[in-house]
Amino acid sequence: xxxxxxxxxxxxxxxxxxFMNRLHLLxxxxxxxxxxxxxxxxxxxxxxxxxxxxxxxxxxxxVLTCFPPxxxxxxxxxxxxxxxxA
Numbered sequence: 879x880x881x882x883x884x885x886x887x888x889x890x891x892x893x894x895x896x897f898m899n900r901l902h903l904l905x906x907x908x909x910x911x912x913x914x915x916x917x918x919x920x921x922x923x924x925x926x927x928x929x930x931x932x933x934x935x936x937x938x939x940x941v942l943t944c945f946p947p948x949x950x951x952x953x954x955x956x957x958x959x960x961x962x963x964a
Contacts, residue, residue: 889949890956893941897960901937908933934961 881889905925908914914923925933938957942950 886952889945890952893945893949893953894956894960896944897937897941897957900940901933904933904936905930 908925908929909923912925914925916923924930938953938960942953945953
């Protein structure tokens with residue numbers, strides 16, 4: 879599938895939004911399931927890194943199932959930016 883650059887950027891923006899939404903939902907579910915309480919200093923509720931990495935992969939897999947196979951290469955290329963620490 880050959881898309882013009884603007885259309886591809888739009889699809890990747892939608893994919894990124896789906897990724898962030900799914901990752902937030904997965905993390906929130908695990909925070910509740912594990913009973914994680916806010917950190918008293920900065921109020922963060924972080925998952926163990928191994929579990930967080932699993933949640934990121936599940937969110938990527940979800941996005942890949944939502945888009946046609948022709949978009950997989952572009953999504954896999956973009957996910958490097960999505961997974962970088964903020």
